[in-house]
Every structure is written in structure tokens, then in C-alpha cells.
Amino acid sequence: MTAEFWNGTMAAAAAAKQARVQVNAAYPITPQTHTVEYLSRFVNDGELDARLCKVESEHSALSACAGAAAVGARAFTASCSQGLALMSEVMYFTSGMRFPVVMAVANRTLSVPVNIWADHQDTLVNRDAGWIQIYTQTVQEIYDLILLAFRIAEHEDVCLPALVAYDGFILSHASEPVHPLDQAAVDAFLPPPGSADRPLLDPARPLQFGEVLFPDWYPDFELKKHRALADSLGTIRKAFEEFEAASGRRYAPVDAFATDGAEMVIVGLGSMMKTARHTAEKLREDGVRVGTAALRVFRPFPAEDLLEAVGGCRTVLVLDRDIGYGTGGMVYPDVTRILYHEDHRPDVLNFIVGTGGKDITPATIERCVELARGGYRGRVEFWPDARGAEEGVPYTEEPAAP
Amino acid sequence: MPNTHPESASASAGRKLHEIRLAGRGGQGVVTAGDLLGKAAVREGFWAQSIPTFGPERRGALSSATLRMGPEEILLKCSTAAPGVLLVLDPTIWTQFNVTAGLVEEAVLVFNTTEAPEEVEARLRGGALPYRLGVERCRICTVDATGIALAVLGRAITNTAMMGAFCGATGLLGLEPVEAVLAERFGKRASPNIEAARAARDAIRWRA
Numbered sequence: 001m002t003a004e005f006w007n008g009t010m011a012a013a014a015a016a017k018q019a020r021v022q023v024n025a026a027y028p029i030t031p032q033t034h035t036v037e038y039l040s041r042f043v044n045d046g047e048l049d050a051r052l053c054k055v056e057s058e059h060s061a062l063s064a065c066a067g068a069a070a071v072g073a074r075a076f077t078a079s080c081s082q083g084l085a086l087m088s089e090v091m092y093f094t095s096g097m098r099f100p101v102v103m104a105v106a107n108r109t110l111s112v113p114v115n116i117w118a119d120h121q122d123t124l125v126n127r128d129a130g131w132i133q134i135y136t137q138t139v140q141e142i143y144d145l146i147l148l149a150f151r152i153a154e155h156e157d158v159c160l161p162a163l164v165a166y167d168g169f170i171l172s173h174a175s176e177p178v179h180p181l182d183q184a185a186v187d188a189f190l191p192p193p194g195s196a197d198r199p200l201l202d203p204a205r206p207l208q209f210g211e212v213l214f215p216d217w218y219p220d221f222e223l224k225k226h227r228a229l230a231d232s233l234g235t236i237r238k239a240f241e242e243f244e245a246a247s248g249r250r251y252a253p254v255d256a257f258a259t260d261g262a263e264m265v266i267v268g269l270g271s272m273m274k275t276a277r278h279t280a281e282k283l284r285e286d287g288v289r290v291g292t293a294a295l296r297v298f299r300p301f302p303a304e305d306l307l308e309a310v311g312g313c314r315t316v317l318v319l320d321r322d323i324g325y326g327t328g329g330m331v332y333p334d335v336t337r338i339l340y341h342e343d344h345r346p347d348v349l350n351f352i353v354g355t356g357g358k359d360i361t362p363a364t365i366e367r368c369v370e371l372a373r374g375g376y377r378g379r380v381e382f383w384p385d386a387r388g389a390e391e392g393v394p395y396t397e398e399p400a401a402p
Numbered sequence: 403m404p405n406t407h408p409e410s411a412s413a414s415a416g417r418k419l420h421e422i423r424l425a426g427r428g429g430q431g432v433v434t435a436g437d438l439l440g441k442a443a444v445r446e447g448f449w450a451q452s453i454p455t456f457g458p459e460r461r462g463a464l465s466s467a468t469l470r471m472g473p474e475e476i477l478l479k480c481s482t483a484a485p486g487v488l489l490v491l492d493p494t495i496w497t498q499f500n501v502t503a504g505l506v507e508e509a510v511l512v513f514n515t516t517e518a519p520e521e522v523e524a525r526l527r528g529g530a531l532p533y534r535l536g537v538e539r540c541r542i543c544t545v546d547a548t549g550i551a552l553a554v555l556g557r558a559i560t561n562t563a564m565m566g567a568f569c570g571a572t573g574l575l576g577l578e579p580v581e582a583v584l585a586e587r588f589g590k591r592a593s594p595n596i597e598a599a600r601a602a603r604d605a606i607r608w609r610a
Contacts, residue, residue, distance in 0.1 A: 005441040005450070031456075116456075137479070170479050174453040175437050177444050271479035278477035361480045398483065402425055402455070402466045402501050 003177035008166050011139045011178055012078065012104040013038035015146035017048045018186040019102075020193050021076040023068035025053035025061040029083040030116050031168040032106040036078055058083040062090040062101070069099035069161075070201040070209065074150065074193035077101065080168060081108035084122045088129065094161045095130030096225065097209045098198070100153035103131075103163040104146060106172040107270065109356045117357020118167040120269055120322040124330040130225060132162035132232060133299040135269040137255070139176040142166045144249060145296075147186060151239045154196045158232045167271045169357065181247055189246045233300045253302035255294040256309040258284060262291035264372060265310045267335055268319035269295055272353070272360040276319070279365035290369055295331070303338045310339070315347045317372050320381075321354045328352075328381035350381040358385050363398050419472035420574060421482040424564075425501040426491030429461040431561030435491065436467035438587060439565055442579035443471040451476050464499050471574065489568055490514060491560045493548055500533035502526070509540045512571045512606070514547035514560050519609040543571050543608045547598075550605065554598045566599030570606045577603060 006014065012035045016024070024043075026036040042048035053064045058079050065075035079087055084105060094101055109119045123133060134149060136142045142164065149162040166172060181189070199207055213221055233253065240251045257277045259265050266276045273294035280290040293309035295302065310316050316339065320329025327333075332350040339345055351368050354360040367384050371393070376382065383389040384396075422439075426432040436452040443450035448471040455466045468482040483504045488511045490496050496513065505511070513522050519542045526535035526542075547563035555562075562584060569575050580599055585592040 003444055005437075005444045007437075138475075167479070169456050170453065173456060174451060174479070175440055176451045176476075177449060274477040275479050281477075359480045361483050362478070363483065402423075402464060402499050402503060 003179050005175050006139060006143075006178045007034070007173055007175045008139050008142050008171040009034035009106065009173070010038055011143040012146055012164075012166070013042070014180060015143045016076045016102075016104070017042050018180070018183055019074065019076070019147060019150045019190055021048070021050050022073040022193050023051050023053065023065060023075040024077065025055050025064035025068075025075075026077045026079065027055055027058045027061050027083060029058070029080055029108075031108060031172040032078045032080045032083075032104070034172070035104055035106070058086040059090055062087045062094065062103075065101045066090060066094045066097065066099050069094075069101050070097070072194045072196065072200045074154070075101045076103070078104040078106070080106045081110055081116075081122045084126065085110060088126055091126055091129035091131060091161070093210060095229075098159040098228070099161060100159055100196070101161040102146065102149045102153055103161070104142070105163050105165045106168040107165050108168040115356040116168070118170050118270075118321070119355045119357065120165070120320075120330075121355070123163065123165045124322045127299055127330065130160065130229060131299065132158075132160055132229070132236075132297070134162065134164045134297055135295060136164060136166045136171065137271050137274045137294060137296075139171060139174065140178050140249075142171065143178055143180060144243065144247065144251070147181070147189065148239055148243055148251070150190055151242070152232065152236050154191070155235045155239070156197050158228065158235050159196075159198050160229060160232060165270065170271050185246050189242065230300045233297070233302060236297060236300075251296065252305065253295075253297040254305035254309050255296050256305075257292045259291035259293055259309045259313070261289060262313050263289045264315040264317055264369065265291045265293050265313045266317045266319060266365070266369075267293045267295065267306070267310070267331070268321065269298060269331060270321060272319065272321060275360055275362060276365050279362040279369070282362070283366070283369060288369065288373070298331075301334050306335065307338060307342070310346065312344065313346050315349065315372055317368060318348060318350045319368065320350060320352050321360070323352055323355060332381070349376070352381055352383045353385055361398065367396060417473060419470060419476065420487065421485045422469040422471075422487040422489060422568075423466060423482055423485035423501070424469065424489045424491065425464070425466045425495055425499070426560070427461075427495055428463045428465045429559070430465070430491045431559055432465040432491055433467050435489070435561035435565055436469045438583045439469055439568060439575065439580070440471070441583045442575055445579040445582060446575060448472065449475050453479075453481060455481055464495060466501070485509065487568070487572055487574075488512065489564055491547070491564050497525070497531055502533070502535050502537075505537050505540060507537050507539050509537060510572055511540055511542045512564070512567050513542070513544045514564060514567075515544050516546045516549065517544060519544045519607055523609060541608070543606045545602050545606045547602050550598050550601045554594050554601065562595040563598040563602035566601070566603035567606055569599070570603035
């Protein structure tokens with residue numbers, strides 16, 4: 001079968017449609033908006049039997065989805081940037097009440113200055129909201145991992161919300177070949193919507209969700225919530241295996257390339273990791289042993305998978321497409337935390353790249369690798385694509401595409 | 403018959419990664435052209451990718467897109483910095499912006515203009531523009547896509563004509579898959595667009 005040629009927002013909508021979502025509530029925000037437009041078209045054309053909730057804000061959108069999930073419906077939403085920031089409060093509620101809502105996020109930075117382009121600021125500031133966080137690198141991955149997110153989130157051992165992140169414009173508005181599953185394969189992979197075996201709001205069997213909890217019992221609850229998310233990694237692995245059987249496409253929590261015997265491994269999130277891999281392939285032809293390890297699953301943090309990928313290398317180069325103001329990149333601390341306790345501790349560098357949609361090209365990656373190999377040991381975090389980042393380290397103007 | 407350049411890439415079309423930059427103005431269908439050419443390439447068995455460069459879109463402002471096609475999955479997730487083909491949909495945009503930045507040597511440049519390729523080249527190298535063409539051995543061709551669009555479509559929307567010019571100038575795609583995606587995309591309105599593509603493919607003028 002010829003592949004579809006879909007953009008990222010279409011891949012997200014198509015996955016939600018084939019998952020037979022029953023409730024969709026979302027509020028438009030660039031560059032996510034097309035996903036919701038496609039879904040409303042599917043409903044209008046009779047291709048999808050779902051309730052579309054028109055809401056006045058992202059806060060309401062996620063509240064509506066949480067409510068739908070509370071009664072057992074399969075609920076889907078989409079957002080990014082300031083919209084996701086407005087949802088943040090409800091994100092904690094949704095995970096605390098263990099409602100398996102699935103959300104697609106077309107990553108976009110947070111204002112101000114006003115900027116509509118990609119970085120991971122919006123999802124990373126919500127990294128501790130108790131959601132599963134999955135980062136995609138291609139349009140095909142958006143489709144596949146949204147289907148997987150439903151399987152994982154609704155699994156009776158998990159019951160947690162999941163977000164699938166894809167870079168705004170770079171993937172949301174880029175078209176690539178996508179091989180969708182046929183509907184029968186999706187129906188076989190996903191249990192029928194509403195069939196999950198979990199506590200539900202039901203007048204016949206009254207239950208309370210989101211109750212007050214006094215200090216004496218609070219840590220007990222927090223421990224359970226933490227463990228539920230940490231332990232979901234096992235279900236994620238199993239779901240990846242089942243998906244491979246259904247689709248022939250293989251996924252792992254960490255997408256590692258050429259890490260065996262690598263002197264340096266680049267670690268990061270999202271589409272830039274494919275560009276990094278492309279660059280690593282070229283560098284290896286020149287004898288520079290660079291590997292890449294994309295964190296496909298970021299929450300729960302796949303510590304073992306990452307240790308396996310970076311074990312034995314001399315330098316780990318963490319590329320953060322985000323900034324934790326006043327400290328450094330937000331991916332970096334998770335990587336250093338696990339490496340600190342290893343007998344063999346590589347150097348771990350942190351470069352901040354591509355914030356606000358600045359293009360991350362092979363030249364960007366090459367420059368990062370060159371600086372790292374050249375013994376750059378300046379500030380903990382360095383900004384290779386920002387002007388005037390550090391005295392003595394020149395900013396290289398790359399020819400900007402028009 | 404398509405007026406393909408004798409040294410065109412058609413012989414090696416299927417074997418390497420091709421990077422194409424499309425440039426024009428908002429409203430001319432630059433992004434759509436990239437998307438539809440990508441779709442046509444996928445029909446022909448290529449792995450293709452179209453990435454528009456988005457900004458605050460305004461009708462008439464610079465609009466550009468990257469199209470890549472190759473034999474296997476393309477890992478690059480960024481705009482092209484080194485295009486081998488430049489497709490300029492607007493007759494004047496290139497006099498204001500350096501749409502040629504980063505072009506590789508022996509790139510194919512396709513301009514929508516009534517001017518002859520020699521005249522365009524003289525201006526690109528002459529020093530009166532805000533930039534100078536940085537490559538020596540490129541191949542330049544021109545086609546009056548605006549004239550064709552006005553005659554066939556009645557509107558100066560040049561993207562479908564320039565898709566035909568792309569086929570003719572590069573030999574990377576035949577007109578058949580392009581016609582197929584135009585039929586799919588435009589339905590009843592497809593035939594004038596197909597006619598525009600065909601006419602532009604046959605009207606390319608190469609530098610002597």
C-alpha cells in the first residue's frame with residue numbers, strides 16, 4: 001500500500017480517530033489547531049462517533065476530558081504553549097485521580113517574547129504533573145505513539161494520563177510518509193473504548209475522587225502515585241512489543257543509535273535527535289565515534305535504558321531544547337542524577353539549543369560535537385546558537401534559510 | 403516534450419537525497435506546491451518530506467518551504483541549508499531576498515519570469531541586488547509561469563505551473579504523478595491546473 005503523506009497534526013488526528021475516541025475537547029492554539037479541526041471534520045462526515053465539546057479555555061478542555069474519563073469514556077485533547085500552561089492545574093488533578101486522558105502536544109515555547117515556534121519548554125515545565133510523557137521524532141512516530149499512549153494509559157496496571165509531544169511546525173506542519181494501520185488492526189491492538197477495568201463514576205456504585213487527604217496519609221498517597229508512574233515503564237515495554245507484533249515497527253523507551261563503543265553520546269528529546277543521528281552518521285564516516293540516545297519516554301524516566309546506551313562512553317552531551325531559568329537545561333539533571341552513582345562517570349555537558357524554534361541543523365550539531373571534543377569545559381550549560389554566550393567562544397553565524 | 407536540461411539529475415534521481423527550496427510570496431501556494439510535489443514523489447516510490455518555513459503569514463510576504471526526496475527515510479528535521487534545486491514562484495521576490503543562500507554548486511535554479519535566463523543570471527551576479535549569487539556552475543532556467551497561470555487559471559497563482567516546471571527542469575519527477583495529485587487535490591478544478599503544469603513544463607528556457 002502506498003504510504004499516506006501526512007503532516008503531524010493529521011497523524012495525531014488520524015490516530016485519535018482510529019482509536020475511536022469518544023470525547024474530544026480542545027481549545028485552538030497554533031500550531032496544534034489543525035488536529036482539532038480534522039477531528040471535527042471526521043465527526044461531521046460521520047467517520048468518527050465522538051462528542052466534541054466546545055469549551056471556553058484549555059482549563060475547561062482538560063476538565064471536560066477528565067470528566068469524560070471519570071465515567072469510563074476514551075478522551076483526547078490537544079494543546080501547547082500558553083494553552084498547556086493554562087491546563088497545568090488540571091493536569092495534576094487528572095493524574096491524581098488516575099484518569100487515562102491522552103493529549104497530543106505540538107511543542108511550542110512559552111511567551112514572552114511572543115513566539116509560536118518549537119521548543120520543549122511547555123511540556124517540560126509540566127514534567128512533574130504525574131503524566132506519562134512521550135517525545136516523538138517523526139510524523140510516523142506521532143501516529144504510532146498516540147495509539148500506544150491509549151494502550152498504555154488505559155492499562156489496568158497504569159491508569160494514568162499520557163501526553164505525546166511533537167515539535168511544532170518542524171513536525172506539526174511537515175509532511176512525511178506515514179503507514180497507518182488498518183482499522184481492524186487498531187481495533188485488535190486497543191481494547192474497545194470504555195471497557196477498562198478501573199474505578200469509575202457511577203450513580204449505581206457511588207465513589208469519591210480527589211478527596212481531601214490529611215498530612216498523616218499524604219506521603220502514602222504520593223508514594224503510590226510516584227510508583228504508579230515509575231512502574232508504568234514495564235507496561236510501556238510490553239505495549240511496545242505488542243505494537244511491534246501489530247505493525248512491524250519497533251520502539252524502545254530510549255532510541256539509541258551507534259552507542260556501542262561511542263566516545264560521545266548525544267542525549268535529548270524530539271525531532272532534533274533525528275538530525276543529530278543524521279549528523280552522527282556523517283561524523284562516524286570521518287572516524288568520530290558519536291552515538292545518539294533519544295529519550296522517547298521521558299516520564300517515567302528510562303534510567304536503565306539510558307545507562308545501557310551511554311555506558312562506557314567518555315562524554316555525554318545533553319542537548320536541551322528548553323531552559324530551566326537560573327539553573328540550566330531541564331533534561332540535564334535527570335541524566336546526571338543517574339550517572340553520578342555509576343563507577344564509571346563520563347563528563348556530562350549541557351548545551352541549550354534551538355529554543356523558540358531556532359533551526360537545529362547538522363551544522364548546529366557538528367558545532368556542539370566539535371566544542372565538546374575540543375575540551376570545552378566552561379559553564380555547565382552553554383548556548384552554541386545564542387550570540388555572546390561566552391567570551392572566547394565565538395558565535396558562528398550559519399547562513400539562514402529564507 | 404519536457405525541455406529537460408541535458409545534465410539534469412534524472413539519471414541519478416532515485417539514488418540520492420535531493421533538497422529543494424521553494425520561494426515565493428504568501429498566497430501563491432508555496433507551501434501547497436511543496437506538499438503536493440512531496441506527495442507525487444511518494445507515489446513514485448521516493449521517501450519525501452515537505453517542511454514549510456512558517457512565520458507571521460501575510461499575503462505578499464516572503465514564503466518558503468523545503469522539499470526533500472530520496473531513496474530512504476530522511477532523518478533531517480530542519481530547513482534545507484544547501485538546496486540542489488531552487489524553485490522561485492514569484493517574479494520579483496528574488497530581487498529583495500537572498501533566496502539563493504547556501505545553494506550547492508551545479509544547483510538547478512528555476513525562475514518564474516518573462517526574462518531570459520541570461521538576463522536573470524546577469525542580475526544575480528551584477529551587484530545591484532542585496533546579494534550576489536554564490537555559486538559558479540549552477541544551471542538557470544526561466545518560465546513565464548505567471549503568464550501561463552493568468553491564461554489558463556485566470557489568476558496569478560503560480561504554484562501548479564511551477565510544479566510542472568519543476569518536473570521539466572529537474573527530471574526528478576514525471577508529470578504523471580503530479581497530474582495524479584493535482585486531480586486528487588483539486589477535483590473538478592484539476593484540469594486547468596494540470597494544463598498549467600503541462601504548459602510550464604514545456605515552456606522552460608535554458609541559458610544558451
